Amino acid sequence: xxxxxxxxxxxxxxxxxxxxxxxxxxxxxxxxxxxxxxxxxxxxxxxxxxxxxxxxxxxxxxxxxxxxxxxxxxxxxxxxxxxxxxxxxxxxxxxxxxxxxxxxxxxxxxxxxxxxxxxxxxxxxxxxxxxxxxxxxxxxxxxxxxxxxxxxxxxxxxxxxxxxxxxxxxxx
Amino acid sequence: xxxxxxxxxxxxxxxxxxxxxxxxxxxxxxxxxxxxxxxxxxxxxxxxxxxxxxxxxxxxxxxxxxxxxxxxxxxxxxxxxxxxxxxxxxxxxxxxxxxxxxxxxxxxxxxxxxxxxxxxxxxxxxxxxxxxxxxxxxxxxxxxxxxxxxxxxxxxxxxxxxxxxxxxxxxx
Numbered sequence: 339x340x341x342x343x344x345x346x347x348x349x350x351x352x353x354x355x356x357x358x359x360x361x362x363x364x365x366x367x368x369x370x371x372x373x374x375x376x377x378x379x380x381x382x383x384x385x386x387x388x389x390x391x392x393x394x395x396x397x398x399x400x401x402x403x404x405x406x407x408x409x410x411x412x413x414x415x416x417x418x419x420x421x422x423x424x425x426x427x428x429x430x431x432x433x434x435x436x437x438x439x440x441x442x443x444x445x446x447x448x449x450x451x452x453x454x455x456x457x458x459x460x461x462x463x464x465x466x467x468x469x470x471x472x473x474x475x476x477x478x479x480x481x482x483x484x485x486x487x488x489x490x491x492x493x494x495x496x497x498x499x500x501x502x503x504x505x506x507x508x509x510x
Numbered sequence: 511x512x513x514x515x516x517x518x519x520x521x522x523x524x525x526x527x528x529x530x531x532x533x534x535x536x537x538x539x540x541x542x543x544x545x546x547x548x549x550x551x552x553x554x555x556x557x558x559x560x561x562x563x564x565x566x567x568x569x570x571x572x573x574x575x576x577x578x579x580x581x582x583x584x585x586x587x588x589x590x591x592x593x594x595x596x597x598x599x600x601x602x603x604x605x606x607x608x609x610x611x612x613x614x615x616x617x618x619x620x621x622x623x624x625x626x627x628x629x630x631x632x633x634x635x636x637x638x639x640x641x642x643x644x645x646x647x648x649x650x651x652x653x654x655x656x657x658x659x660x661x662x663x664x665x666x667x668x669x670x671x672x673x674x675x676x677x678x679x680x681x682x
Contacts, residue, residue: 394612437667440566444679507616
């Protein structure tokens with residue numbers, strides 16, 4: 339799926355190292371998605387909205403949100419989610435727990451994918467911009483900007499939930 | 511399991527309201543566990559360490575950590591986890607996603623449980639203090655302080671992993 343030329347990536351990376359030494363530490367060296375969306379900084383520190391286990395493709399998922407998304411989730415204002423909200427989904431392959439075989443835990447990291455809400459900019463895809471970075475190498479998914487049609491198509495079953503599969507999980 | 515007398519709880523709650531109005535908003539009205547451990551403040555805002563799906567008791571789990579735990583997890587310093595680290599596990603009953611039946615998502619909230627590392631204070635139980643609050647009502651688990659033997663016994667299979675089932679999940 340990923341065919342961005344390695345030479346281009348290398349050039350970008352070298353440039354970043356040469357001119358802005360701090361960018362790398364912030365994740366800036368990761369190439370943007372083909373539609374221009376850049377990897378959200380600091381997403382590993384975002385708070386949890388929910389989790390899931392897909393038994394069809396054997397993956398575990400944790401769904402995080404930026405501050406705007408967390409605020410909306412906790413206030414129950416997710417139909418629609420507000421502009422500025424970003425949902426991040428971290429996906430791992432299933433692995434059996436070595437000391438508790440009936441427990442499935444995250445194994446190999448598959449990808450991190452994001453939905454960025456901007457009802458004007460992304461009006462053609464339900465108000466959401468889609469992006470995904472694959473594997474530990476964080477390779478952008480998609481050959482060109484049309485990859486979002488695949489994302490959007492898969493989200494069609496949840497059109498009535500503002501195109502979002504995630505329901506914020508209940509907590510006291 | 512929960513037999514702390516309602517009158518005592520009510521008295522404590524009234525006192526908290528009367529003298530420290532802000533305590534309630536911080537979760538202070540939740541009764542402590544029978545071993546004296548209090549519900550960690552702000553745990554809903556902690557960052558993610560991992561997740562799991564227990565297919566034996568049909569629950570989904572997200573494991574969070576306080577700042578000390580996140581630091582240790584990211585630096586790979588978890589054998590042993592440092593004093594001050596707290597792990598929080600949020601547990602929900604399995605529910606099928608209404609629009610994607612092969613996806614299991616968090617349904618009813620079951621409990622939040624915690625492991626508090628203090629190698630001196632909790633030396634008798636592997637250096638960990640255990641506590642659990644059940645349901646949306648956040649009722650402390652256990653009739654008296656001996657409930658921790660049940661927790662500790664269940665964790666025996668992971669003695670070699672500092673008594674912890676969770677392995678920090680891999681992320682780029």
